[in-house]
Amino acid sequence: MRRWFRPGLVGLGILSALPQVALAADWDANKVSSNLGVFALSDAELAERKITVTPIGELELPTGQIIACDPLTTGTDWPALSRTIKPGHYPVSLLEAQGRVAAAILRFRPGKPVRWELATVPGQDVSTLKDDEMFGYPVDAGLGSFMDKTAMALMSEQQDKLKAEQNYYDDVLAAEFAPNQDRFVLHHPVAGNPLNIAMFWSGWGDGFYPSFWGLDAAGEPLLLMTDFGVLENADGRESK
Template sequence: MPSTEIRAAGRVISAVVGAYILGAISGVLGLVIGLIVGPITTATTGILVGASTFGLSPRRSLALLARCGTGMRSCEASPAIRSLHRYAIILRMMRPPLDIDQMFNAGTRYAWEDGRHSVIDVQHIGDLKLATGRLIAQDPGRPVPRSVQPFTVTVPPGRYPVSLSISHWDESPTRGRPSPMRLVNAAKLSVSDEPVVSWELALQPGQEVERMEDDEFFGFGVDGGVACFLDASARGQLHQMQFDEQLWMDVGAVIFEDAGVELATNDVELNIILFACGMGDGAYATWIGRAANQDPVCFVCDLELLHHSLGPVSH
């Protein structure tokens, strides 16, 4: 084994031992065997075989290796280990960080660090007209640059309902904010009523999850605390509206009261759905839920508010 490979293996084994020093001895041995078997087949296959032999699941070993971070990425002479690291990132991007079904289950209570609880309210905003079936999510106040493209996953042209998951507090937990307080957790465009069996990150053309680092994701930026869904063919309509100051003052007032609004355009076949972002400005990912037959069921823009909660409570 070349010295660079030995050093790479040493980094991985050291990381594993550090993470599992309190009891995962079998998992460590599995990874060691994987690194030994690797040159005979491939390092990736060897690690997975060795891990599973000693009781560490392939998914768990991949996640563990992904957390090794800098040590693995510095192994320029170890493409197999870098490939394993990229694959672990892909696995992470195949599922959203929160339970989206719970997020859209009206009446679900979430606990917060200050001891208070919020209740989920689900609110229908309107039906989005997707004339081409190509969806865009973006900040409506920004010019639409050519770099902003519709998602690669498309749906048949039609009208699709958009609903919001809203956290409701009877008594505002934030000083200076009136009660009740309502903040948007997520926006969902529903394509069908089929149950979701898998999730994946929505991507634009040219975006590849295997090129991402551990702390990265693909999303869209928001500067004004508001985001929107629109059809790819409505970008020209949105651009025209961006110069109408009175329109945006009126829209802002509606969103402040109702959390979202359906905005008509000069084309009766097109509209735009706008919604407030519970965490304000930032960058937000969109997730695609798929049915058992792999057809898209929904697109969900996660606005990250509930990431700061303690999670749902049973009563």
């Protein structure tokens, strides 16, 4: 059972799997995610690799300032990503494999990315990373999310209204997750308010996960993707 708590602002630093001596200029998104090529696959190729695409609805982004985080263990001080997009509403879909949410995708425009950029928050500099290091967000409640910056404050207000013996997952979210086998929900913190939050399982659960901007030839974002580490080499089949 997931429990809600709100620690201080943590996990905005670097995650490194092994010590490396590579120069910062050598950093490449493909070295921390082998799955960026999944967007070049046809429907038949996705099916062959046992990857399912699940649309979950449209996310409202009235400011275009996007927060990607564990929605239940971060507070209103969690920063929005440095890149902003045009305000509007955009479709969210999940890549699922091995019975897990393998990646979450927020799509702004159609097209295949030609370049990838690690999603960062203010104060993070990709040029300081060694080739196995990455920026991302920590997950402690088994969930990831996309939301507008204003949605975080709205949900925090609703959390503060709960009684001492209540928590946001069990007493608010659980009933909304249930129809989707607890895999995802487009949550409205306030009924009747269009502002919503896309929440979804985070792959194998708690961990540290990077997000990437998929860019077109002009450097404009086509999509934002969080990789939960279920796929390997854009393949959802279990290793033998």
